[in-house]
Amino acid sequence: MDLRAERPTDTPAVRNVHLRAFGDHGLVVADLVDTLRSTVTPEDGLSLVAVEGGQVVGHVMFTRSLLDAPRRLVDVHVLSPLAVIPEFHKRGIGSALVRHGLEILAERAVPLVFLEGDPGYYSRFGFVPGGGLGFRKPSLRIPDAAFQVIRFPEHEPWMTGTLVYAEPFWRHDAVGLRDPDAQDREHPRTGTAH
Template sequence: MIRHETADDHREVRDVHTRAFGDNERVPGLVEALRVAAAALAPMSFVAVVDDRVVGHVLLSATRLDAPRRIVDVLSLSPLGVVPEFQRQGIGTQLIAHALEAADSRGVPLVFLEGSPHYYGTRGFESAGAVGFRSPSLRIPEAAFQVARLSAHEPWMTGTFVYSEAFWAFDCVGLRDPEAYSLSDNSFGSG
């Protein structure tokens, strides 16, 4: 079952990301900061629950696109995590689909992420650079810079993607070593 995250889920969501990413501070800290950050768009946070246990989490948070006409409020899908024993069962895919549907229903034109094109390319995302967007950092491998264009997207909405401050403060931009990245690697999301 996929549902909105509640305050009662926060401890379990922290555990999901600690276990999924092998990191007990950076990614969980990012989630906590994004929940309370002042932003043009409120965050959307969803959990996957199996037998009353939170086993997965996805967060959509406000970011911006520096487009030629004006700044456009968009979202970033990050992080996506599923506890190891529930990975490769479609839970990440369900979380992504639910998140994209929620963003689309809110009228958000674009959702960006850093991730494996092998994984996210079959789940509604495409190469952002190939369709006119510029990455916010040279530390993001070109193939990892992904976008989902939703129904509110208009052709003039191109330009530079800009992460919110929390991503920079927690050093969560371009975390991957480009030398270790491969098109078949699924480590750009723990779904």
């Protein structure tokens, strides 16, 4: 398996990874990735792929967001999304992508990386629940246990506050969990909330 930065020629394959990995939610995630891609620069953000047998089988993205700390805004990163094609699950591909990305971000002096995810999976990389460390989640729809953070050496004790997701996460409604039944009850004809 080869881990490397995503290339422009990988775009269709990366989209396919997310469509296959996320099922019914795949289109939202694939569209989010397409939008976030434009925010990744050589100095800021990270988009990595795992290639096996010449095929892109996994993808992870780290993008810049902000921490609204008492002293000032702090540049932080968000790990989202992470996906591996289903038939390649349980081979350590996702773990390898996350570890590689975290190593690169630590070298870039990023102080904090946040995510929404399964604590049982992400704790192996050093992620811990953010609420108990003075961090506030950007949406009440994020379960407390899912709101996680990893602190790097550049983190200073005053760097606490509210995570502010980059605008594409809001535009694609990719923050927290939605209750489709609640939306249907509010607007049974359209299925959307206003």
